[in-house]
Amino acid sequence: MTKTLGNFTGRLLLVGCGNMAGAMLDRWLGAGLESAQVAIVDPFAAPRASIAHFATLADWLAADGAAEWVMLGMKPQQLGDVAGDLAPVVGGETHLLSILAGVSLADLAARFPEAKAQVRILPNLAARIGAGVSAVASLGEADREAISALLTPLGTVVDLADDSAMDLVTAFTGSGPAFVFRLIEAYAAAGERLGLSADDALRLATATFGGATALLAGSSEKPGTLVSQVASKGGTTQAGLDVLDADGQLVALMTNVLRAARDRGRELADLARGEG
Known part of the structure; x- marks a missing residue:
């Protein structure tokens, strides 16, 4: 398959890798993302060949430390459980991506104020075959070219001025x-x-x-x-x-x-x- 992620060269840490995050990951790997660019923290996710897999954030921190790109892919009600352990991972050069339903940019900024950018993404399951819809809004100094490179292989990307409509978009395209x-x-x-x-x-x-x-x-x-x-x-x-x-x-x-x-x-x- 033609490589379509050439403008995304960072390393991505997935915190949680359930159905939606897993669908995105499968598409990214099919579109040219190298497995060495990805690590997963999730005690429940099925292992993927050649991708580093850690049960806890403490395990990952011991091996790697801070990350440039972190995506929250667990259940939204689990955010409070992982936020404290995740804080040391999210530094001043980190893009924090979130696909958590209902969790606003303001919520992310309050939890992770050190992040370079907080980016809220609302994808849907058709991302698995590159036919999804991803609504995106951000705070901070977001690298829009890299974000576009990451999301474009998933399907249509809709940039929102802010995330005020995200709850409806979650229902409309996500569900x-x-x-x-x-x-x-x-x-x-x-x-x-x-x-x-x-x-x-x-x-x-x-x-x-x-x-x-x-x-x-x-x-x-x-x-x-x-x-x-x-x-x-x-x-x-x-x-x-x-x-x-x-x-x-x-x-x-x-x-x-x-x-x-x-x-x-x-x-x-x-x-x-x-x-x-």
């Missing part, structure tokens, strides 16, 4: 793939109820959603225009749309879904600050 997967699952289940086999229903649903989103992504037209190209007056598509659109229930449902996810992000922020 979004799970909502789409659930919609596909429900679509397939409905097909099965009406007579398709389970396997055929899932294959057809996956291909239908995949083709529709690819068509939209490659088009300059709005979704409503594409809807009108599929539906005809009095036809089968319109009959289904009449159910979807009745009383604005679909938009109301999705609004409630996003609100619940956004509000949970705020609750997690309180837990990370020890206020929950």
Whole structure:
């Protein structure tokens, strides 16, 4: 694979390497990041060949000391548990990257005031295949060229002026793939109820959603225009749309879904600050 991380030459310490951080790491390694540039501190993460793996920060400190690039990839409510041990790692030349839901730049700056920059990143799981979305906001003297080099292989990068909208973005794009997967699952289940086999229903649903989103992504037209190209007056598509659109229930449902996810992000922020 063509190396696409040529502008990122630092060494990256991952504190926590669960599903999201692991997906990012897999993509980075596939895009040319050398395994020698990465270390992981996580007692629960599955070992990755040739990547240094430490159970605790104390173990890593004994071996290496401060780091130029540190990414927080554990659960947000664990921040208080690791912040004290992490402080000696985060010095004046450290970029502190965080993918922790609900943990603001102000929270990071309060916990790690010595960092050269605090960078909040909101990725999603499609980063694993380079088709994700990463919203990013930062404080301090961030090396934007290096950050761009690190995030671009993950997919679309959206720079935010500040992180005031991050709780909503967390729900909208971070949680979004799970909502789409659930919609596909429900679509397939409905097909099965009406007579398709389970396997055929899932294959057809996956291909239908995949083709529709690819068509939209490659088009300059709005979704409503594409809807009108599929539906005809009095036809089968319109009959289904009449159910979807009745009383604005679909938009109301999705609004409630996003609100619940956004509000949970705020609750997690309180837990990370020890206020929950």
